[in-house]
Amino acid sequence: MNNFRTLVFTSIYFLVTTSAFAQDSTGLKTSVSVDIAGEFSADKESDAKDKIGPRSVDVIFYAPVDHIFDGVLALAAHDEAGVSMFELHEAYIGSSKIIPNLSFKLGQYFLGIGRLNHYHRHEWPFITAPEVHARFFGDEGVNDSGLEISYLVPLPFYLDITIGATNGFVYGHAHDEGTKPITPMYYSHIKFFESIGELDIQPGITLLKRHSSLGQKMSLYGFDLTGKVKKGKTLVFLWQSELWQRILEFEGSTKQEISTGFYMYPQMGLTNGLEFGVRVDYLTVNTLKDATGNSVDNSEAALVPTLSFRPSEFSLLRASYKQKRSQTDGEDNVDSKTFEFQATYNLGAHPSHAF
Amino acid sequence: MRFKLLMILLLFNTANLADAEINVVTTTSNAAALIKEIGGKQVNVTSLTKGSQDPHYVEAKPSYMMMVSKADLLVSIGLDLEIGWLPSLLKGARNSQVVAGAKGSLVLGDFIEPLEKIEGNISREHGDVHPFGNPHFLLDPMRTAALSHVVAKKLGELDPTNRDVFNQNAVEFASRLKELTDIWKKQIKESGVKEIFTYHKTLVYFLERMHVHSVGSIEPKPGVPPTPGHILGLIKVAKKLGIRLTLVENYFETTAAERIARDVEGMQVKSVPVSVEGAEGITYLVDLYKALVAAVSKSSKGR
Amino acid sequence: MLRLVIVFSCVFFSACGSSSNNNKESSGTVLFDKIEFLEMENSTLEIEANLIKGAGAMVAVKPLQTIDSGNSFAISGILSAGSSVTLVTNADNKLMGGLEFVFSRKLDEIDGSVKFGNKTVSISDYLKVQDPEELNLILDVHNDESPAHVLIWASTVSEFSEETAIFNSEDAVVIPGNGTGAYWGIKSSQAEIAKLSISEPKFEEE
16 A cells, blocks of 8 residues: 555656646646654653654645636655655645635545644644644644535625534544544634734634544534734744643543643744744643542643744744643653754745735 | 606616726735726725735735625736735635636736746746746836726726726826826936946836846845845945945845945935835825936936 | 550551551552552452452553553563453543453463454454463553554563564554543453553554
8 A cells, every 4th residue: 555655656746747747737836845853852751752854745736627626636745664654635626716705625635623733734833733732633633534615704804714524534643444423523613813003813713523433522622813923024923822622522421531722832033034932832631530530630731942944935944942741640740851853845836825 | 657766776776886986906006006097986996015015925814815805806916926925815815706817807917028037947046036027017107008008908898887987097197107207217317327236126127117227136136135245246346337326125124235335435225115105105106106216316426 | 565555556557457458558549560559349359569369350540641542551460271351441430431452361372352342353363472371461552543553562572663563453453442531450350460550652653
């Protein structure tokens, strides 16, 4: 299967780079993004792998399919145990030309929920996923196959409503096709936008529900807030934050597991492409009890100062120092410190950036 | 009786439609100013970017998507000026009337023969180049004059009842620009200024029209900030060729230009608007051209 | 005289506290291999600091981080003929609704299976390399994957990888589900358990 994927990927690569495609008049654009990342222990508690190398390679093809539809194909290669594994990240057809104010995607895509989940990892303003994101959505984000519709409500102020329903056979890291859930996974995201002087802010609210074939019900509630001040090509100020609560329930049981977490990331633009930010992560299982029924206070917290150098919109160098603390009632705190590094670059076209 | 009432209602509504403004959104304030000259009271024009903004780097804000979603006509410059943000904006606006190729889309760059079209092997190592040509053509009053007829034609397609008004406005505006351009060219010729420095390549069309030549840019490559080595090189060129004027688009810092001026006797550095509403008193395109002409013609005489 | 009374009292009270579970915590829990456990009702396990015998079940007092977490469990002991031990992970505090790894001695072989609800899959074929009498295994249970991803190593390995595992559910047998709780423990029937521990997963997905 891996060889087949490699063959498909290699074939597409060569097809695209032949002269016939190079002179393509169909509007096909190809974007290659390489994300190189490394982590190194700064103390003995760190579980860093102490290595650096290509973390992922994203190849995105996008073009109008015809006068109505647009198509996107995103392939990604990741290093898994020393082997490059190619997988399909996104493959969808969409349009914003059929019904006024409405667009849709049909196929496989990253769900339009929260803030980070809209973006490929190499576009994030930090190197690794916040604790809450890694726990609830995995290291990269949640993608699935289905239909997503977004509607720009015709009001005097900006209000965008997105709803989607996907297969829900799998969620998070899965190694097979999963099993049919009791109900498809469904979600919605509502976002607003406002400018206050030079500051642009975009708050959003998310709801996601999944009812797996094994009777597990998951409900995710989120609030995301992004704020920016941009002058020319300099991002003078960025605020990015998400607050999430997850509720896990099981059929036949009255017990719930409720977890709450957030991250906040303020960042300042310095001079000549330099940006500095500090991310604060926090995650707790609100309902954690020991076997005798006593509540167990617990938390995972992290402080991640991050320095980025962005010579252009097509390249980036970044370093951060992650200090993580795991606390559980009755146990010693576990502190770990890790140095993280990242370099990303983009070859070819690049899809234009949303807010 | 009912029939008469119906006819009156229909006439009233028709009159209202005829009086209804065309809702136009432009990507730059210069394009907005051109639309206003031709469309007059028949258009309601909004520019996505302010005159003080660099149009290469614009955030695709949701508020812009809202504006574009309600537009009857989207006027853009093209030549990849808006490539970094307009596609995302159009996608979020979800208005099929104004997408590329639709009736409500006007790309001004499609109607001119651009300068600085790049042939041969180009890549990002050459900086932020515009391979299809320099997009700042609205700074040339004569190209603007020619485009006014293009704009009139498009507005006429969208509002046929006012086609004649648009055409008349275009004729008058183009004629006025031609008269003024002759005066401006004479003023600059009399000033004796023939060669200058600029910061970016925004003024290429304006300078070409006025027979002034930019012999060096503060940016070593488009979009790349100046290095000390490059500044030293420009100082040498300025001394050798007697360059005494540097024009800096007013959304850039003048620091590097002032550094050159410190070492070149008589060198003047002028921060100039390159967009309508990019400075006080620049309300129309004619104001903008006048300001640029004054910046050149009222400087010290150079080569 | 007073001193004698005090000394006698200390001896008396410590003797009263003595039983086969002589490491009982004051809360009614027991300490085994430095982990606090709560015995299930009707359990008749004999629990000492380093050995468990008898029949019954016990659940670790400290819960797993979350239901959908990955953990590594080490279990060592002796399976005499007819005995069995079940490692239960990601269950509720009654050890229900979790993944059950059942190891039993069948003649000269260890029988192994994984249960979830009413589904059972056999993993006996993968345990043939084990000494039939001694159980010395390390199990990674990644309940954050769907279905749960399980790897089993002999406890003598020094490198924990998919290649060194004697069992990898991704290549071998699909685990029949995901545990629905945040507790773990054991059920034993006449097995002698000498070691039981929990840690972060030994194997990390890239």
